[in-house]
Amino acid sequence: MRRLFWKFFTIIWLTMVASIGVLFAVSALFQIAPLTHVIERERQAFALNVAAQLLAHHGKDAAVAFASEAAKPPTPISLTIAQVAPVGGCVLTTDVNQREVESGGDCYRVILHRQEFGFVSEAWPRLVPWLSALLAAAVAAYWVARYLIRPVAQLRIGLSALAAGRFDIRIGDKMQGRRDEVAALAHDFDASAARLEEFQKSQQRLFHDVSHELRSPLSRLQAAIGVLHQNPAKLDVMMDRMVREVERIDGLIGEILTLARLTDRSNAGLEVQTLDVIDLLNDIVADAAFEAQARKIHVSQQGVQTFVAEVNGELIYRALENVIRNAVKYTSDGSQVSVRTRVKDDTLRIVVTDEGPGVPASELERIFQPFSRGEDAVVRGGYGLGLAITKQAVERHGGRVTASIADTGGLAVTLEISGMSGGGLQRAKN
Structure with missing residues (x-):
């Protein structure tokens, strides 16, 4: 908001200064000075009073001489001094345009012939503040509207494209180098559109992979049924x-x-129980070590002895089991799978390392996507969903899962699980 505030403030301030400058330029061009008519009227009234005072105290000649001087250019004032016949005596008046005074026993009337001013001269001083404010407001409103309408129009185009299912739309490059909140909104829109495009591609890929994974066993089922039709004697084998x-x-x-x-x-938060995660890990490692004996694979475990946390036991068990079984599945025969645990800042860190062919660095993130096994991985059963489930299960508990290249050349998967916080999770009902 700060950047937009200063931009709008600058626009309004500059337009006000410019509008006042324009009005003063117009005044100078037409020789219209502010309050000219007021000053002139005060000068004429002052001349009328002086002539009346001179007439009263110094006689007619002094007043006539003053009237003659006042009538000279460049700013003449027209005064007339006339003797009048008093009715009931000379009445001293204080009329706006005339004065009746007594001088030497006679009654005189001093008349001021005021100069009339045009409408512009009369109204201009009063209109200047309003016109300047109106002009400044109009220009400022135009520039502010113009400044905002362009990106808003781009946002409308982008939203319309999203509504039509076009997630490849981007508008950040159309902000013309702007660095304010509107530009930030455009970049946020691009990030959202990119995320939606990623979700769309992921969904399409998921549909494709599910169809592919289901088609293989269905094809084998159809083949078995076909064999039974041709040779019913193979019923037991085909069943x-x-x-x-x-x-x-x-x-x-x-x-x-x-x-x-x-x-x-x-969905609502996960149902959780207070469990010792190390107990779950011990059971999984024991089962994996027993099954790995057939391939002469040694599964070792080192680290902490206990770690109590509020977790969903089923999901955490599956997350740990998927990683360890995945390591046993892809490690080389006669090699070792290492499980190391440590606790830091109330967070359990589990690192599972194998000695298999590993995964290229460019595919470390992709292996957590559904049906992903790596380009060079040897398929040994499974669906390619294990690590995807692990990542989602751990993240639902506020933790995280990462993969890296192990020192042995294989794959190292790291799981981080928080302790007794249970934040954001729904406690299991007893």
Whole structure:
């Protein structure tokens, strides 16, 4: 607001100064000085009074001589001195344009013939303040409106484009180098449009990936049904295959529903319980170590012994399990998966490191997107939703998840979970 205030203040102040300057220039051009008629009338009234005083105290000759001098240019004043026959005696008057005075026993009337002023001379001094204010207001309003209407028009165009589903619209480059709140609003609009475009692409990609992931087991189901039609004797084998494919579809739908529930911010806060996150981690590491024995993979854990937090146990369990199982899945046979924990500032930091092929630095953010496995990753089952669910689950608890390249060349995933704050979460009902 500060920048707009100073711009508007400057515009209004400059227009007021300019309008006053224009009016004074017009006055000089037409030789109209402010209050000229007032000054002239006061001068004429003063001359009338002087002539009357001279007539009363020094006689007619002195008054006539003064009237003659007053009638000379450049600013003549017309005075007439005439003797009148008194009716009931000479009456001393104080009329605006004449005076009756007694001099030497005679009665005289001094008459002032006032100069008439035109309408402009009469009205101009009174109109100057109003005209200057009106002119300043009109010019200032024009420039302020012009200053605001252009970006507002661009915003309307942008909003209309968004309403029509065109999320690639940008208006920040049309602000002509402005650096005020309106320009900031335009850049905020661009950021929102970019975010909407990202959401749209993500949604389209999600639809594509879901369709692709569902099509494979459905195709195998159709193939199994076709085999049964041709050779009913293979019923047992094909039934086992169909059960596996149905379970795969059910698991995929469950993962998608979980991700959808986590990404829906309109839902109420998560139900939470007071749990020891390290206990959950110990169970997950123990299960992963048992399953990894078949590939001679060693799963180790070091760090803190306890960390109590208000969390949704199911979601945190799935988040930790997804990361650790993902590390075991993609690490090399006979290698090691390391789980390290530490607490700092009431925040539990869990780092899971593997010795697999890793992920290029350019794809570290993309691996948290749904159905993303990395360009060079060897597909070993799963749907590519695990890390996406992990990221959403941890962020719903006020934490964060990041990925980096480990010193071993594999992938290092870091999870940060806050302690007993439980901020923004809905406590579970007993």
